[in-house]
Amino acid sequence: MHSGTAVTPQLRVLFTRDQIARRVTEMADDITRDFAGQSIIFVGVLKGASIFLGDLARQVKLDATFDFISVASYGAGTKTSGEVRMNKDVDSSMADKNVIIVEDILDTGLTMGFLRKLFLAHQPRSLKVAVLLDKACRRIEPVKADYVGFVIPDEFVVGYGMDYAERYRNLPDICVLPPQLQSA
Ligand code: PRP
Secondary structure, three states: OOOOOOOOOOOEEEEOHHHHHHHHHHHHHHHHHHOOOOEEEEEEEEOOOHHHHHHHHHHOOOEEEEEEEEEEEEOOOOOOOOEEEEEEOOOOOOOOOEEEEEEEEEOOOHHHHHHHHHHHOOOOOEEEEEEEEEOHHHOOOOOOOOEEEEEOOOOOEEEOOEOEOOEOOOOOOEEEOOHHHOOO
16 A cells, blocks of 8 residues: 655645556456457557556557657647647558557647547558546547546646656656646
8 A cells, every 4th residue: 555645745646556557457458358369559659658558558468569659749838739740750550450549648639639640541450549647628629538547637747657847757646736836
C-alpha cells in the first residue's frame, strides 16, 4: 500500500500508482480479448505515453511490437492552434497491421485527429486508440478513444509520463499541478 504522497508537497494526487495499475490491467485485458489470436502494434506518441505504453504492453497477452511517433502542437503557445507537426515518423509500415495508438492524454483532440488521418492513410487492418486520461470537456475535434483509463476534469496533470516544462514525468502517481506552480 502506497501513501500516495507526491515528491513535491503542493502536488495533489489524482490517481495513485495502485489505481493506475489496476485500471491499466483492465484496459490490457480488454485489448487481449478484442484481438485474441491476432498480432498488434502499439504506436506510442512521445514523450508522454512512454510509461503508459510500457505498463500496458506488459499486461497484454498477445504477440505485439512497438513503434513510436513524435508530434507537437504549435501556435501562440497554446494547444488550440490546430497546427500539429510531426517531429518523428514511425519506423515501420502500418499497412495491414492491427494498430493501437497509445496516448497519455486526449485533450482538444487535435493531435489525435491528426494522427488518425495519418495512420488511416497507411491502410492498417484496424486502427484503435488507447488513452489513459480523457479530458472530454476540452474536446474541439470530435475524436473518441476505444480504450479509456479515466475521464478527468479540466485540470493540469503531471506524472506517470506527463510533464510540465519537461518536469514531473517520473512521478509514479498522476497529480494535479496547482496554478502557482505553473510558472515556476
Ligand atoms: C500531450 C499528449 C497529446 C496531446 C493531447 O502531448 O501527449 O499528444 O498533448 O493534446 P490535444 O488533444 O489537445 O491535441 P504534449 O504536447 O504535452 O507532448 P509530450 O507527450 O511530449 O508531453
